[in-house]
Amino acid sequence: MNSKGKNTFIAYAFAAAMIWPIVCTAEPNDVNIPEPIKVEAVIDPRVELMSVIFYLAGNEEYNQCRSKLFSRRVDKHFKKYKDHHAVKMAKNLRETRGVSYDTVMGIAVHITDINSCSELVPFEPRPDGLDSRWQISDAREFLKTCRDFVRDTDFNEFLRQNKDMYDVAADRLQQLVDSRAKLDWFDKFFSPKDEIKFNLVISILNGPSGYGPHVKIGDKLQIYCILGAMQIDLFGWGYPSFHQGFLTGIVHEFAHSYCNPIVNKHTSELKNFGEKFYPKVEKQMKSQAYASWQTMMCESLVRACEVRYAYANNGSEQANWVAQYQVSRGFLWTPQLAELLARYEKQRDKYPDFESFMPRVVEFFAAYSSEHD
DSSP states (O other), rough: OOOOOOOOOOOHHHHHHHSSSSOOOOOOOOOOOOOOOOEEOOOOOHHHHHHHHHTTTTTTSSSSOOOOHHHHHHHHGEEEEESHHHHHHHHHHHHHHOOOHHHHHHHTTTBSTTTTTSSSSSSSOTOOOOOSSSSHHHHHHHHHHHHHHHHHHHHHHHHHHTHHHHHHHHHHHHHHHHHHHHHHHHHHOOSSSSSSEEEEEESSSSTTTTEEEEEEEEEEEEEEEEEOOOTTTTGGTTBBBOOHHHHHHHHHHHHHHHHHHHHHHHHHHHHHHHHHHGGGHHHHHHHEEEEEEHHHHHHHHHHHHHHHHHHHHHHHHHHHHHHHHHHHTTTTTTTHHHHHHHHHHHTTTOOSHHHHHHHHHHHHHHHHHHHHH
16 A cells, blocks of 8 residues: 555545445444554664655655655665666666555565575465565565665665664654554454464654565565655654554554455455446555456455444444545445444354455445446
């Protein structure tokens, strides 16, 4: 997911709210209360490395840094390496294979560390979390050039020089999640089968964009929220800061690791809806870098889950606001879909986990399509 889309349909959102003014009012049935989930806000050198390389390669989505101070530091340290073979290969991968956005962050979490750039899990057979735009031979060759980039640019020295900004950003986000985030909702809502570890990563260079990659290591699923630093103190010359509104972005990115695999299992059943409705909202979708109906379907489910999280933790008023906002982004069916998910929460004896409920979601989209010819 990336956050560069514009709020072009706010008026329609409030009109939709008048038609569907109350969403998700059903209280979920009691289920086993999970242990509170704690997460540490960190800077991940792997994320920093990939962001810098694709920044130098000219990828638009990696050239939206809101921190003027940090941008200057990046340029000062790396400007003379714009013709490095890692940067040249990144450009070629973007132009020939479409390697951009979440594909870049996806490979970041699939390597062990920046010094070796070795495979965290074997790339053959292809891991579920490694995007198909990465041909295995290309990915391995690219990682060799990344290792050279780390050595040639003294990347570790850059990390050391910016520790002050990194530490402040991590501390500020940690304060927010410690006081406001309720990540145990995920286990309660989805009832996942795998052991899951939440990873919260800050990327100052990524600006307003956020990503939700994952990687499975043995029986443990590592899920990520890679959160861009959208708000900077002192008109862009200070350090990143985070307010309560950032929680929605955190929930959104973590939800992708739960929702995307389930949606992908049902793409053939969702195809008719996707192909019919994507053209109707294509302009809005593409303004948010959602270039296919498949991506739209993943986003649809994630955004309905955001509504349910808001209702569970902040009440109906906040849930309605979130639903209206999603309508304004082109996801016109969000209030009704969120209401369906409320019914799932009331029937956990019948649907022990979210995957078992997915056939009802498929039926919902089929009915919505028929009702909105």
